[in-house]
Amino acid sequence: MSSRGRPRNFSREEALASAMRLFWDKGYDNTSLTDLTQAMGLKPPSLYAAFGSKAQLFIEAVDLYGRTDGAGIWDELETAPTAKAAVHDLLRRTAENFTRGGEPRGCMVVLSAPQMAGGDPEVCDALKVHRLEKQVALERRFERGVADGDLPEGTPCAAIAAYVASLQHGMSIEARDGATRETLLAIADCAAAGWDAMVAASIKPN
Template sequence: MLLFWERGYEAASMADLSAAMGLNPPSIYAAFGNKQALFDRCAAHYAQSVAAYAPRALGEETTTEKALRRYVFEAIEAFSAEDRPKGCLLVSAATNCGKGSMGAQELLAGYRQASEAMIADRIQRGINEGDMSDSTEPNVLAKYVAVLIQGLAAQARDGATVDELHSVAELALSLIAVPS
């Protein structure tokens, strides 16, 4: 997972994966079938471990504002951890891939779309519970938060500090209207 995260799907060669896993390529193929299947497993593991903050933040907080704030700030912490690659595997691991990597691109797009839908569902819940304005457009606001998250991931990967990312997040979140 870390190799795919650090280098991306295409740049992680089978030789690199073999060395990282301590397995020879035939063993990798026997266990996973192919590189795409291995990548699918790694992305699923990432979503269930590193990115597990997302459903928790959106589900556990009592208001949409608190949920979105927690979601964004926990994402920043995940994107900036010292013990692993910066940024987000689901955002950066299959960018600029060729036609032979469409499966990886589609897989990650699916994760990003599911995340956006999860955000929209939480916003709709907030509208239904009265902590978000009835005029809020859940899909538009979810897209805004998704774009923020993806931008923060790219900035973290490019070396932005946690403090810089927090400042950007504060500004972006201040633009979300909640009823007073």
């Protein structure tokens, strides 16, 4: 049975997509319940019946982002022939994804709720988990690179994973500030150009 106030043609996925774009564009804190109900075409009781709370709606919206607009960036991480190629591909895909026309620019996971202090703990913790999952994926890829002989023994995989993740987060902020695709692609190319020297410099002598 449909909840009171829910439109007869209610599509949960379409309503969630509307919420995703609103959160992505305005951020979690700046998106009001009125903003959400207007964008989703729902009355407050129906919104809560369908999604539980604003925080739970946001978390579902972030998951949707990962399956849709945020998808594709990480596709070649495991299949690229070397760690360097994997990072270069990741960052170039990032540049292209973050500058697609007609969408909020940058990464929803990075930009939609950046402040931990005073923020909703449920939201902040969920975003932190998403970010750390990607960083761990990078670390594991680099560990495989060491095992395959692609990266030298002693490569600090965790530190380099944090570096690449931080670089990607910075590209998100650049995109939100209006950086062009060419600028972001240049950042990706600079990271690739300096990769070998960066890896060598990061290895501490015994």
